[in-house]
Amino acid sequence: MSEKQEQQSPSPMRFRDTLMSVLAAALGVQSNKARERDFSQGKPSHFIMLGLGFTALFVLIVLGVVKLVLKLSGVN
Numbered sequence: 001m002s003e004k005q006e007q008q009s010p011s012p013m014r015f016r017d018t019l020m021s022v023l024a025a026a027l028g029v030q031s032n033k034a035r036e037r038d039f040s041q042g043k044p045s046h047f048i049m050l051g052l053g054f055t056a057l058f059v060l061i062v063l064g065v066v067k068l069v070l071k072l073s074g075v076n
Helices: 003-007 015-027 032-041 044-073
Strands: none
Touching: 015 032, 015 044
């Protein structure tokens, strides 16, 4: 490692950065640079919590859309 890299300790990721990484990973468009940042600066617990929250929200939205479509089509 160079002296510059050794002097700069990686700062922890902000909430917004972690959220954007989770959303990008959900869409499958994560860049290699972002992936390396996630593994070097991110906390696994933050990614797990946001990932579970995103998954739950996604399932609820899909469920709501299905119920709405069924209601509008006249199926009980």
